Amino acid sequence: MLRLENKICVVTGAARGIGKAIAETFAQAGARVYSLDLPSAEFETQEGRLASGGEIIHVRADITASDSVRATFMRVKKECGKLDVLANNAAIISYEMLGMISKDKLRKMFEVDVFAMIEMMQYASRLMAKSGGGSIINMASIVGTNGAAGQLAYSAAKGAVVALTKSAAKELAPQNIRVNAVAPGMVATKRLVAEMSGRFEEKTGNIGLGRMALPEDIANVYLFLASDSASYVSGQIIGADGCMVL
């Protein structure tokens, strides 16, 4: 298994779902993980030290609030003196046809999915540069690269994630900071499974591997990109979609 011993990681949107899987996978690999989610969030992720040597620390922070973001990185700096990995996972997802998109909802989605991601990268890269580099991993989506009917707003936000990931990779490469994104297809989070309630067959028909991803499938790609095994990988959008056709 890939290891993240002595690595300090920040994971956003980590109370449940894919973020929870990323935080737990990193900690199982030996990392110290600061798991961020909203103050109102109920963390399903266990907090504390693991037998693997890793650790999960819950941090209640609003990533759309600059003060909250700054306080989080200040805490990491004071407690650890460095940051190795930022996993930008938090996002808002919604499904509307073009004619049903409200500007307010669009603004909120971009605030979380794009603007907050950029601010997290601004602070993280400053910390990473001080200690000789790091890895930033952003959550994109297959709809950000391929588009999807009924997901115009979400695909626009994720398309922005694809573009900002490539630009940041070029800008931060001289500081040995790698920037990549993961683009999942359909992921069987608890929320999605509940929403679909038995309609899996109609949705998995266009997935080559014949099943939706588990959160752990996505977390494993994050683990690779976070690890030193990916030391020459930057500016890439890694599809984790089970060969899905859109």
Add this chain to the structure above:
Amino acid sequence: MGENLRKYNEVFMNIFGAAESELNESFTFESVHKWDSLAHMALISRLEDIFDVMFETEDVLHYGSYLNGIKILERYGVDMKA
């Protein structure tokens, strides 16, 4: 001159190769040829380390002069007279 101001000046002298006598109200992003974006981020990083602060992004953007920098640091609780 206080110890913090001495340390502050040293950062500017090291990063921009400036003489201490040049560090005044005229020492700005616009007027100093060597003050490009890379030097700017190096300046921010060094000041954060020395004074144990983390600047807000807005302050990073507006840290455009030697004098303004002193005001910003004082807002973060750094006593520049100490």
